[in-house]
Amino acid sequence: MKTLSIALASLVLSANAFAHTTFIGTVKGTGVPCSLEIEQTYFENNIETPANFRAEIAVSLVDGDDHGHGEGNHDDHFDFTISPSGKPNMFSGVAANKTDLINILVAPGTAGLSAPTAFSMKWIHGNHYHTAQCLNLKLAAHE
Amino acid sequence: MNNFFFLTVLIVSQITSVSAHTEDAETIVVTGSLDSDVPLSKINRASVVKKEVLSKSQITHKNATSLAKAVDLEPGVQTTLTCANCGSQRITLNGLRGENTTVLIDGIPAFSSVSSFYGMEAIPMVGISHLEIMRGAGASLTAPESIGGAINLVTVTPNENKFIYQLRGGSNQYLNQEILGSYGDNNGGTLIGAQKNLMGSFDEDHNNVTESSRQSQQSVFIKKENRIGDKLKVSLRGGYQELELLGGTTEATRLTSYPANIDTLEDFGGDRDIRNKYTGDLSKIADRIRLNRVDGGGSLSYHLNDDTNIKGSFSLAKQKQRSIYSHGYDYDNSDMFRFFDLKVNHVVNDSHFLTVGIDHKNEDMRSSSEYLYNFSGYKRDSFAFDTIGAYVQDEWIISDKDELNLILRVDKMKVDWDDKTLIHNKLDKTAIAPRIHYKRVHNETYSSRIAYGVGYRAPLSMFESQHGTNEEGFEMDITKLEIAHNVTYTFNREGTNSSTALSYAWTRLSNMAFADEETSPVIFKNAEDVMSIQTVGLLHVQKITPDWTLEGSVDWFILPDSYKAKLPTAAQETRARLTSDYHFGDNEFVAMANIVGPRNLSKYGYYKNYNTLLDDPDPFSFDKIPANQKRQRAPAFFTMDLFFQRNFNRFALLAGVNNLFDYTQTKKGESPLSWRTHRNHTHLDNRHVWGPNTGRVLYAGVKVEL
Numbered sequence: 085m086k087t088l089s090i091a092l093a094s095l096v097l098s099a100n101a102f103a104h105t106t107f108i109g110t111v112k113g114t115g116v117p118c119s120l121e122i123e124q125t126y127f128e129n130n131i132e133t134p135a136n137f138r139a140e141i142a143v144s145l146v147d148g149d150d151h152g153h154g155e156g157n158h159d160d161h162f163d164f165t166i167s168p169s170g171k172p173n174m175f176s177g178v179a180a181n182k183t184d185l186i187n188i189l190v191a192p193g194t195a196g197l198s199a200p201t202a203f204s205m206k207w208i209h210g211n212h213y214h215t216a217q218c219l220n221l222k223l224a225a226h227e
Numbered sequence: 228m229n230n231f232f233f234l235t236v237l238i239v240s241q242i243t244s245v246s247a248h249t250e251d252a253e254t255i256v257v258t259g260s261l262d263s264d265v266p267l268s269k270i271n272r273a274s275v276v277k278k279e280v281l282s283k284s285q286i287t288h289k290n291a292t293s294l295a296k297a298v299d300l301e302p303g304v305q306t307t308l309t310c311a312n313c314g315s316q317r318i319t320l321n322g323l324r325g326e327n328t329t330v331l332i333d334g335i336p337a338f339s340s341v342s343s344f345y346g347m348e349a350i351p352m353v354g355i356s357h358l359e360i361m362r363g364a365g366a367s368l369t370a371p372e373s374i375g376g377a378i379n380l381v382t383v384t385p386n387e388n389k390f391i392y393q394l395r396g397g398s399n400q401y402l403n404q405e406i407l408g409s410y411g412d413n414n415g416g417t418l419i420g421a422q423k424n425l426m427g428s429f430d431e432d433h434n435n436v437t438e439s440s441r442q443s444q445q446s447v448f449i450k451k452e453n454r455i456g457d458k459l460k461v462s463l464r465g466g467y468q469e470l471e472l473l474g475g476t477t478e479a480t481r482l483t484s485y486p487a488n489i490d491t492l493e494d495f496g497g498d499r500d501i502r503n504k505y506t507g508d509l510s511k512i513a514d515r516i517r518l519n520r521v522d523g524g525g526s527l528s529y530h531l532n533d534d535t536n537i538k539g540s541f542s543l544a545k546q547k548q549r550s551i552y553s554h555g556y557d558y559d560n561s562d563m564f565r566f567f568d569l570k571v572n573h574v575v576n577d578s579h580f581l582t583v584g585i586d587h588k589n590e591d592m593r594s595s596s597e598y599l600y601n602f603s604g605y606k607r608d609s610f611a612f613d614t615i616g617a618y619v620q621d622e623w624i625i626s627d628k629d630e631l632n633l634i635l636r637v638d639k640m641k642v643d644w645d646d647k648t649l650i651h652n653k654l655d656k657t658a659i660a661p662r663i664h665y666k667r668v669h670n671e672t673y674s675s676r677i678a679y680g681v682g683y684r685a686p687l688s689m690f691e692s693q694h695g696t697n698e699e700g701f702e703m704d705i706t707k708l709e710i711a712h713n714v715t716y717t718f719n720r721e722g723t724n725s726s727t728a729l730s731y732a733w734t735r736l737s738n739m740a741f742a743d744e745e746t747s748p749v750i751f752k753n754a755e756d757v758m759s760i761q762t763v764g765l766l767h768v769q770k771i772t773p774d775w776t777l778e779g780s781v782d783w784f785i786l787p788d789s790y791k792a793k794l795p796t797a798a799q800e801t802r803a804r805l806t807s808d809y810h811f812g813d814n815e816f817v818a819m820a821n822i823v824g825p826r827n828l829s830k831y832g833y834y835k836n837y838n839t840l841l842d843d844p845d846p847f848s849f850d851k852i853p854a855n856q857k858r859q860r861a862p863a864f865f866t867m868d869l870f871f872q873r874n875f876n877r878f879a880l881l882a883g884v885n886n887l888f889d890y891t892q893t894k895k896g897e898s899p900l901s902w903r904t905h906r907n908h909t910h911l912d913n914r915h916v917w918g919p920n921t922g923r924v925l926y927a928g929v930k931v932e933l
Binding site for chain 2: 185217
């Protein structure tokens with residue numbers, strides 16, 4: 085029982101440990117900075133299993149400030165709710181508009197989103213889709 | 228017009244094919260019964276500036292209903308389809324781009340580079356007497372921006388009472404009507420004309436996406452010309468034109484707003500092969516372009532005395548464009564063009580004829596777009612352009628064999644782009660352009676022309692060079708005028724039954740303005756490299772018999788790779804044309820054969836064009852992998868046009884076929900449609916253009932002349 089409690093506590097702990105954490109990478113093909121910020125992590129219905137892991141994240145393909153939110157003429161800031169994709173080392177998510185999609189690769193053997201390495205995104209821009217990949221994610225220097 | 232009819236020729240050599248009789252022992256006078264109206268030479272002999280002339284009958288033989296069609300395949304001229312969906316046709320001279328071609332009406336500039344983007348298809352041929360094509364920078368005294376050259380539309384002089392009605396119709400919904408009425412005498416008169424055309428779209432592979440848009444055009448014009456006394460001549464003209472281009476869909480879809488979604492990934496079947504039938508929403512592939520143009524112009528010429536006259540000219544044009552593109556945006560513009568010129572011509576003595584003048588050109592372009600500006604917040608490309616120039620020209624008749632034109636122009640050009648957030652939003656430049664035209668008559672048969680000229684142009688709008696990439700906005704980084712130095716040499720031989728012209732043109736182009744599509748947003752900027760563009764042409768006209776004329780021409784366009792990479796579509800690099808014009812009795816039969824040589828299309832950026840899109844096998848990636856690259860080498864191809872006319876007393880019956888063998892690039896398995904990779908996405912595009920995209924058109928008609 086004690087072991088189970090510790091295990092559950094560590095799962096919860098690991099789930100929340102990387103909330104409000106920012107990772108910085110570069111856009112594939114252009115080298116422009118991009119970022120992923122983990123805003124919140126939780127478990128669906130409070131059932132703490134890997135399958136129920138959820139995270140609210142914000143990504144940006146233009147790193148305009150310390151918090152990784154985009155700048156520019158139009159909104160480069162994207163919010164997603166992500167969950168395990170069913171594929172190894174990969175999470176995926178949908179934006180609130182039900183159209184924009186994201187996949188996040190994590191380092192093998194790591195828990196949750198503690199070590200994302202890259203994300204791939206497809207989003208609607210006006211009336212057409214764009215895709216991009218943000219690679220070589222590393223913990224932001226100030227984290 | 229009678230310059231091209233040789234009724235009497237004095238010769239010293241043997242002629243074998245034309246009948247002759249001797250008047251006396253010293254002179255042989257040859258009178259040819261030259262029934263044919265085919266000119267023996269396309270080059271205006273009297274002009275120091277090399278001018279190639281295209282007569283109205285030659286325009287009719289081509290079944291040309293617009294300027295774009297009339298001049299296509301003439302020596303040194305290409306009408307290039309820059310967008311198969313929207314149907315934009317640009318006229319290029321000596322290999323220079325469409326924005327470097329100036330169009331004049333009766334010698335007066337009448338079009339801006341913005342209004343000529345689609346305008347070449349709107350210019351009617353009714354009321355046109357002939358066209359003059361002047362290639363090379365500095366060819367036009369009043370149009371310094373004609374880096375490639377100038378085309379002058381010479382309108383009919385209303386000096387007789389005449390009525391002409393022409394009706395032609397044929398396959399693919401083709402319909403053309405022209406009506407022209409003239410009332411006048413040697414003191415002047417009035418000319419009124421109207422034209423209405425329709426040509427349906429072409430979808431040669433029947434995949435529900437057109438390769439050539441549906442085009443409808445209508446226009447009216449009026450011209451009044453009068454001599455008042457012995458000293459004053461006034462000429463005024465006005466016109467109205469409408470043009471509609473409907474591309475993409477075969478159902479002539481008329482969009483009223485830009486589509487909410489232009490994603491066509493799943494609309495070509497499971498393998499996303501654009502050669503499959505398109506099954507998606509028509510609004511995602513439809514282009515709709517509408518043009519309305521009102522223009523007017525005129526001149527007033529006053530003889531102060533026997534040696535001096537003053538001439539004032541003006542041209543005004545307002546053109547509105549409303550367009551919706553399958554790239555997912557709307558774009559409208561209103562372009563107001565004004566031109567004024569005042570010159571004094573003075574006969575200094577028997578050798579010098581001096582012209583001094585000033586001119587002023589002004590253009591205001593205002594654009595609007597719900598998607599680009601209101602929704603997306605992109606920068607506007609509206610601008611105000613103003614230029615004032617002064618020039619002096621000395622036409623110096625050195626001897627009866629040598630003639631020299633010396634010209635100096637100075638222009639002060641200002642461009643003010645409305646959007647002050649653009650990288651560069653102002654341009655203020657002064658340019659000095661010397662020009663020299665020299666003609667040497669070696670003897671009765673041979674002559675040479677050599678010309679050096681400088682042309683300069685203020686790039687004004689990315690739209691004039693390239694549209695379609697505006698769905699992500701643009702940036703303006705123009706800091707310099709385009710400058711071109713041009714040298715042209717023409718060697719001309721004119722015999723009794725034949726003429727030959729060999730020409731070479733070299734253009735050194737600096738600061739070429741182009742749209743860099745590999746940045747986001749697209750940047751309209753000056754190129755850093757200097758480019759050399761060369762054209763070699765050979766033209767031979769041979770009268771086989773008095774009734775049968777053959778004309779052959781060969782053109783080579785030698786373009787550097789850095790220049791090719793910036794062109795919207797592939798240019799023709801080598802080509803040949805053979806025309807046979809045969810008169811028999813009251814009949815005329817014309818056959819025109821055109822051959823275009825092979826080309827490496829990858830130099831024009833066509834390596835970005837693919838037939839299919841596959842899913843990236845990596846489950847992490849949303850990217851699509853373009854596959855099955857489109858043809859990178861355009862083959863040589865051959866097309867033929869035929870024309871027949873039978874003349875009666877006051878009317879004529881005519882019939883013909885354009886593209887007799889129905890050759891299109893699509894029937895060769897290569898439609899212009901492709902997936903085009905474009906920075907971080909791939910989208911549907913229609914610019915893989917290398918050959919004809921209009922199939923065979925059969926037509927017949929009647930012409931009434933009273």
